[in-house]
Amino acid sequence: xxxxxxxxxxxxxxxxxxxxxxxxxxxxxxxxxxxxxxxxxxxxxxxxxxxxxxxxxxxx
Numbered sequence: 001x002x003x004x005x006x007x008x009x010x011x012x013x014x015x016x017x018x019x020x021x022x023x024x025x026x027x028x029x030x031x032x033x034x035x036x037x038x039x040x041x042x043x044x045x046x047x048x049x050x051x052x053x054x055x056x057x058x059x060x
Contacts, residue, residue, distance in 0.1 A: 028051070029044065
């Protein structure tokens with residue numbers, strides 16, 4: 001049996017920011033490799049820039 005103390009994982013604010021950044025990038029570009037889709041639209045690149053800026057603002 002796992003102790004409750006061991007089951008709780010505590011993340012720092014920077015770790016949470018990084019996990020959120022990775023999740024959003026993965027969601028944005030999840031179509032890569034599907035049916036030969038390797039083209040990145042201008043809209044996706046603009047959104048990626050927004051994600052990067054939000055990440056930069058959120059880390060300390």
